[in-house]
Amino acid sequence: MNGMISTTRRLRTLVSGLSSDAHMWNLVYLQLLLEERGHQVSNLGSTTPDAEILRACRTERPDLLVISSVNGHGRLDGLRLIRALRAVPALRGLPVVIGGKLGIDGRDHAGAAAAHLTAAGYDAVFDDAAEGGPDAGLLRFETFLADLADPAGGRSGTRRAAGPGAAA
Amino acid sequence: MDGTTDRFTGFVRRAHDAGHLVVQPRMGFGELHRMRAGLRAVRDADATTVGTVTLDSYTRCHEDGAALRALRERPADLNGFPLLAHGVPAVRTLLQEVASAGFPVQIRHGTPRPVRLLRAMAEAGADATEGGPVSYCLPYGRVPLARAVAEWSAGCELLAARPVPPHLETFGGCMLGQLCPPSLLVALSVLEAVFFREHGLRGISLSYAQQVHPGQDLEALAALRRLADERLSGTAHHLVLYTFMGVFPRTGRGSRRLLADSARLAVRGGAERLVVKTPAEAHRIPTVGENVAALAHAARAAEAEAESAAEAAAGSAEGAARWSPTESGLYEEARRLVDAVLEPGGSVGACLLRAFARGILDVPYCLHPDNANRSRATIDATGALGWSRAGGMPVAPAPTAAAAPVTAGQLTELLGFNRRRYDGRSPDAPYGRAS
Numbered sequence: 001m002n003g004m005i006s007t008t009r010r011l012r013t014l015v016s017g018l019s020s021d022a023h024m025w026n027l028v029y030l031q032l033l034l035e036e037r038g039h040q041v042s043n044l045g046s047t048t049p050d051a052e053i054l055r056a057c058r059t060e061r062p063d064l065l066v067i068s069s070v071n072g073h074g075r076l077d078g079l080r081l082i083r084a085l086r087a088v089p090a091l092r093g094l095p096v097v098i099g100g101k102l103g104i105d106g107r108d109h110a111g112a113a114a115a116h117l118t119a120a121g122y123d124a125v126f127d128d129a130a131e132g133g134p135d136a137g138l139l140r141f142e143t144f145l146a147d148l149a150d151p152a153g154g155r156s157g158t159r160r161a162a163g164p165g166a167a168a
Numbered sequence: 169m170d171g172t173t174d175r176f177t178g179f180v181r182r183a184h185d186a187g188h189l190v191v192q193p194r195m196g197f198g199e200l201h202r203m204r205a206g207l208r209a210v211r212d213a214d215a216t217t218v219g220t221v222t223l224d225s226y227t228r229c230h231e232d233g234a235a236l237r238a239l240r241e242r243p244a245d246l247n248g249f250p251l252l253a254h255g256v257p258a259v260r261t262l263l264q265e266v267a268s269a270g271f272p273v274q275i276r277h278g279t280p281r282p283v284r285l286l287r288a289m290a291e292a293g294a295d296a297t298e299g300g301p302v303s304y305c306l307p308y309g310r311v312p313l314a315r316a317v318a319e320w321s322a323g324c325e326l327l328a329a330r331p332v333p334p335h336l337e338t339f340g341g342c343m344l345g346q347l348c349p350p351s352l353l354v355a356l357s358v359l360e361a362v363f364f365r366e367h368g369l370r371g372i373s374l375s376y377a378q379q380v381h382p383g384q385d386l387e388a389l390a391a392l393r394r395l396a397d398e399r400l401s402g403t404a405h406h407l408v409l410y411t412f413m414g415v416f417p418r419t420g421r422g423s424r425r426l427l428a429d430s431a432r433l434a435v436r437g438g439a440e441r442l443v444v445k446t447p448a449e450a451h452r453i454p455t456v457g458e459n460v461a462a463l464a465h466a467a468r469a470a471e472a473e474a475e476s477a478a479e480a481a482a483g484s485a486e487g488a489a490r491w492s493p494t495e496s497g498l499y500e501e502a503r504r505l506v507d508a509v510l511e512p513g514g515s516v517g518a519c520l521l522r523a524f525a526r527g528i529l530d531v532p533y534c535l536h537p538d539n540a541n542r543s544r545a546t547i548d549a550t551g552a553l554g555w556s557r558a559g560g561m562p563v564a565p566a567p568t569a570a571a572a573p574v575t576a577g578q579l580t581e582l583l584g585f586n587r588r589r590y591d592g593r594s595p596d597a598p599y600g601r602a603s
Contacts, residue, residue, distance in 0.1 A: 020225035020234070022278060022308040024344060025414075025583060028533050032576035045535040047229060047309025071225055072247045072453060076238070101452075103245075 008150040014062040016044035018077040026068045067098040074102035086121040099126030176272040176296035176335035177371035188216040189470040190441040193459040196222030196248030206456045207266040213460045215467030219273035224248030228279045259292040280305035280316035286323040296335035300360035303339035306536040313538040317517040328368030341376035346414025350388035355505035358395045363516040377410040378430045381552040383494040389437030391499035406440040416450040422590035423447035428469035435473040527560030
């Protein structure tokens, strides 16, 4: 990657847990990771109500919303959040991803749940229960992040350069 | 034992007098029949047990509608027991069927705004619960600390007004589950217990969570006992140890060794009760069978430890050294924190608010808006937890503490310390030499 940084932009990211999830280390970790990749982080912390997340998205206008959940309610709460978020016209184009331990049932149903969440409006789902486990999910998240920060970099070539202005 | 001593306090005391460590699972299911079956299985386990009903996170967060909907539509997806969705009469019946003086039940929740839950628990006849104004607020999101202090004050008084006030356990010794230096855990546990007593409760236990170094944990348990005895006169208190609550080993062997070490630690450190984790923990919420197996495994390890208390823990000089209490001045540091918090006088709740506002208490890495989040913790060359940055607290950072901020990769290393050691060959090897 040396010498190929010209088009990489510094993303303004919003990191948050979900309303019923009290876990915090995942959010601390994501903040450090994003900051090390050169991005700016506003961390809403854990047990954040949907309304608080939507409010922060509207006022802070981030380039990316990162939802992390590890208490097993992510598939349920994450679905409710994204439906509410995509119902806001100004937020329809906001890139939003979700990851973590999203269900309570180990490895079952991860694929179907991810498809369900994506269909509801997430740009990507990084479920620990998916093929390859948490490490693979993290790698896919890093690839997603690099693509978003550098759409011309051509790492995967599958993503559009979406931002809050794209559909607002 | 007088007529107002709760069944939980009495049971733990009798078990301790008889030489048994009380072991307890974490367990909560959505449906009544599964919860009942789970409690009975714990009661009948081959161990001295108390029961646990862990509430689901919708109920903890006062999302009653979501809890009710999940209970109706997808009860198996609930990550705990929806107390309010079932309603007090149904829960009272459940507890009457299962709980007794020989098997008291604790309801566990995790909410900074506990009044309505505490009222429902008391009305349903719960023997015990847990929490605290700091430990159930700071790690759990964004409710202002002042509001948590006010609600916990009211909640404790509500419990204290019952004919037989339930037992209440501090969660302050478990802050963030891992990577909080023990002196702060001990101080917070003591401060919450003093808060409980100030609001009229007498059956109290003080928690401490197993960290990364058995010798340091032994020093911490001794400090907790000494401070509790000094500051909680007039109460019937005991110590409860939690099996490591952080990133758990992936292998069955590693998790069983970590669990057995926590039982050994409880016995050596004089804790009366142990809250266990299971080998399934790294992957998902454990089943009843896995919980029962973990309880029995912990009970066997505790018995073996009690029988061979004089023997070296790991059968090696290295292991024996790690299992001797460190002498790092942990009691003095915890006492300094407690004294600095209570120094202005007035209510314990007001002192706590003031201390957090000034950074005299500062939980490392904690994102809550009322936490200064200027302190930082690390694991030192001996494998013990220590301060890398003190913030505004009256504690001493290690002289060799790295000045550079912790990176995401290093944080993962620190959080995964026990996983690596216990999944590896030799958990008693010093830091840096684990195979």
